[in-house]
Amino acid sequence: MNIRLRHEAIVRILRRSGTSTVNDLAREVGASGRTVLRDIVALRDQGFVIHSESGRGGGLLLDPQSVQTTARLSMTEVFALIISVAAMRAARSLPFSDLADAGLAKIERALSADKVRDLRRLLDCLYVGQLSPEQDISDLGLIDQALLPAFETTFLQRLHLRFRYRDAKGAETIRTVEPQALLILPPLWYLVAWDAARDDFRQLAVEMILSAP
Amino acid sequence: MNIRLRHEAIVRILRRSGTSTVNDLAREVGASGRTVLRDIVALRDQGFVIHSESGRGGGLLLDPQSVQTTARLSMTEVFALIISVAAMRAARSLPFSDLADAGLAKIERALSADKVRDLRRLLDCLYVGQLSPEQDISDLGLIDQALLPAFETTFLQRLHLRFRYRDAKGAETIRTVEPQALLILPPLWYLVAWDAARDDFRQLAVEMILSAP
DNA sequence: TGAATCGATGCCAAATTTTGTCACCAAATG
DNA sequence: CATTTGGTGACAAAATTTGGCATCGATTCA
Secondary structure (H helix, E strand, O other), X not given: OOHHHHHHHHHHHHHHHOOEOHHHHHHHHOOOHHHHHHHHHHHHHOOOOEEEEOOOOOEEEEOHHHOOOOOOOOHHHHHHHXXXXXXXXXXXXXXXXXXXXXXXXXXXXXXXXXXXXXXXXXXXXXXXOOOOOOOOHHHHOOOOOOHHHHHHHXXXXXXXXXXXXXXXXXXXXXXXXXXXXXXXXXXXXXXXEEEXXXXXXXXXXXXXXXXOO | OOHHHHHHHHHHHHHHHOOEOHHHHHHHHOOOHHHHHHHHHHHXXXXXXXXXXXXXXXXXEEOHHHXXXXXXXXXXXXXXXXXXHHHHHHHOOOOOOHHHHHXXXXXXXXXXXXXXXXXXXXXXXXXXXXXXXXXXXXXXXXXXXXXXXXXXXXXXXOOOEXXXXXXXXXXXXXXXXXXXXXEEEOOEEEEEEEEOOOOEEEEEEHHHEEEOO
């Protein structure tokens, strides 16, 4: 019996049976009570709210609120959260950080299943450069918040973005691009995008994006 | 590094990077190539379609279709599937069966995230009694298919169901109940429901449900 | 053709994680 | 007070995971 499946099973049983005791769960799931208790700890870590009562008639009770959560955050807030998580992950020199992903899992649990897909897709569009150990997440050099919603939309719906841009030589041009990724190399942000007019990928410094044309 | 997290990480990397090689993945994920290959096998088991090409410039490619799947089954078909799965689970004398749940996971992967929630809720409303080892799932005594959609709706939306019913004494009554669960004890099906008029839970034999009043 | 690259599989011992058991505590219940 | 029930720590056994290694097949490129 797989741990992952057992965890899912426990949640399922708790959700349907109201309260049930550790030993009931153990029997139903085919594991020892000790193991079930360990599972409960793990589930609580994952964000499930599981109440417990000692004594006769006691047992475990899964808080329904913690399961059927709905999105209370706007996608813009989520986008900001994602950036934090990506930054946390980048901050460690590890190729992949357990902690950062545990945090992400918690964020995900607070959102509806639909939003999670969007969130994942956004995260996949986001690259955050290395932060030195002394640097804080707040040192990311967060750009104009007003731009975030536009980025969200274009990333998620694969739309084109059109704006005035001042290039490296200082010349002002109007660009129509399909954003591919957001590259955050503190304190500078770059938009990696496909420029159809130039038939090539470009890295556009976000602070050089002036406004809608 | 947790297996679960690593699997998620691999999917994420594959989704954003287009194709990438086993060794790239291994480096990025902090594991050996052998382990990544094992992970790929596991992910394919879970339903992800991962193409691969040998030789220079080759690598692994995650089929986007296998991720952003949409529901192709009606909920009624799904309901029937759920019953099979629940029956399979009940058929084994084990308290909980790996195989049955692996099957369920595949069904889930074929559905949209929204449908999965419904599916889980339906599954939680469903109890299937023990089948002897010789009995097949087809021995479940599937009831009139026409009733399934009505059950679905009422279970999912917590609606009331109103029908004519012939009770144990042969008397015909009209019931208005809120279905709580479907109890399948082959070959008989029972609807466990809250009868507001009688202020109590009742078990109603499904075959005694005659029609809409 | 031959060398190099890259996925895939089998095998095995080492490393790691999971699991069960036991002992014990705290709270609640009758 | 005895019993039930959750919760924790420790430790050894059991199970799983992991990393090499060898090997195969397919592909690419010189």
